């Protein structure tokens with residue numbers, strides 16, 4: 001069964017309410033127009049529409065509006081069931097095959113975003129921390145990380161880019 005997002009659904013319902021409001025308005029005022037005005041406008045319309053009555057013209061306009069592809073699309077959308085956005089668990093993400101665990105930082109990342117992800121600061125820092133933890137055989141590597149930042153600042157300042 002086709003579904004629609006809550007935002008698209010609301011947009012379509014609002015659109016259809018506006019269209020239906022306009023059509024109701026036109027249908028309501030058509031019989032209330034004064035005889036003199038009606039005759040005058042009929043003469044004008046006769047020139048353009050050749051023997052059609054106001055009611056027929058209103059019906060033709062209403063039918064054309066309802067058959068307009070945009071109106072039909074929004075009308076159909078306004079009747080669709082609203083799709084609930086489901087938040088997947090990590091396990092559900094991995095089962096789809098569209099998500100992978102990043103080997104550098106262990107976060108679950110969308111496959112198509114993985115290359116970009118591995119260039120981000122958080123991923124690289126976690127990778128660095130894991131390497132430090134392994135090399136120094138301890139989990140708290142704040143001292144080593146601080147020492148590296150001092151070396152990097154010195155390298156930047158003295159243009160030794162291979163240490164940056």
Ligand SMILES: [Zn+2]
Pocket residue numbers: 102103104105106107117118123124
């Ligand atoms: Zn990562």
